[in-house]
Amino acid sequence: EDQVTQSPEALRLQEGESSSLNCSYTVSGLRGLFWYRQDPGKGPEFLFTLYSAGEEKEKERLKATLTKKESFLHITAPKPEDSATYLCAVLLGNSGGYQKVTFGIGTKLQVIP
Amino acid sequence: ETGVTQSPTHLIKTRGQQVTLRCSSQSGHNTVSWYQQALGQGPQFIFQYYREEENGRGNFPPRFSGLQFPNYSSELNVNALELDDSALYLCASAGGERETQYFGPGTRLLVL
Numbered sequence: 001e002d003q004v005t006q007s008p009e010a011l012r013l014q015e016g017e018s019s020s021l022n023c024s025y026t027v028s029g030l031r032g033l034f035w036y037r038q039d040p041g042k043g044p045e046f047l048f049t050l051y052s053a054g055e056e057k058e059k060e061r062l063k064a065t066l067t068k069k070e071s072f073l074h075i076t077a078p079k080p081e082d083s084a085t086y087l088c089a090v091l092l093g094n095s096g097g098y099q100k101v102t103f104g105i106g107t108k109l110q111v112i113p
Numbered sequence: 114e115t116g117v118t119q120s121p122t123h124l125i126k127t128r129g130q131q132v133t134l135r136c137s138s139q140s141g142h143n144t145v146s147w148y149q150q151a152l153g154q155g156p157q158f159i160f161q162y163y164r165e166e167e168n169g170r171g172n173f174p175p176r177f178s179g180l181q182f183p184n185y186s187s188e189l190n191v192n193a194l195e196l197d198d199s200a201l202y203l204c205a206s207a208g209g210e211r212e213t214q215y216f217g218p219g220t221r222l223l224v225l
Contacts, residue, residue, distance in 0.1 A: 004155075034213065034214070036216075041201070041219075041221070042218055042219065043115075043117075043119075043203050043216035043217050043218045043219045044156070044203070044216045045115075045216070046115075046213055046214075046215060046216075049213050087155055087156075089155075089156075099144060099146065099161060099169070099207060099214070100158060100161070100169055100171075101146065101158060101205075101214060102158065103148075103155035103156045103157070103158075104155050105153075105154055105155045106155055
């Protein structure tokens with residue numbers, strides 16, 4: 001069974017204290033991995049897509065990396081506005097337009113001023 | 114702004130009733146997926162439509178059904194509502210097989 005595990009479930013950081021969020025997966029036929037940010041009661045906001053091991057992407061204070069079994073979201077010098085739940089999702093499926101996306105439970109990040 | 118809209122934003126129903134939720138995808142996006150997100154959980158895949166046909170389904174019973182229309186709008190229908198159906202329902206559209214899915218703001222459904 002395809003599984004996506006995120007750790008930690010919750011993380012509390014001081015403003016400026018860098019850290020990393022982990023997403024490990026046990027799936028067959030990985031075609032891509034997404035990171036999303038979600039604020040309470042809102043839809044997930046797209047951050048990054050990674051397609052192959054060794055790939056890295058950056059956006060402001062965030063950097064996502066991918067290996068064959070896990071992905072990391074590195075947060076450098078976070079600010080209070082980075083507080084949110086960060087979701088990892090794996091893209092599976094076959095050709096012909098079918099995309100099955102399996103999400104992890106998310107990491108709830110709180111950044112304290 | 115993702116260009117994906119959903120209506121209504123909130124809805125209250127009673128057990129046994131039926132509900133229809135609506136989504137308008139980004140123009141040009143042929144794929145729409147629906148997800149159920151319970152409080153404190155990640156989104157769970159319900160099903161996906163591609164060019165107006167269902168082409169993938171998660172572990173949800175047949176009382177969850179959908180439609181996709183040529184004008185990039187879609188519907189999620191849930192019959193015989195149960196208390197456990199209370200959740201945030203999300204739709205996401207994408208432009209191709211490996212394209213990123215962009216989410217709408219969601220519809221919060223409460224079943225009493």
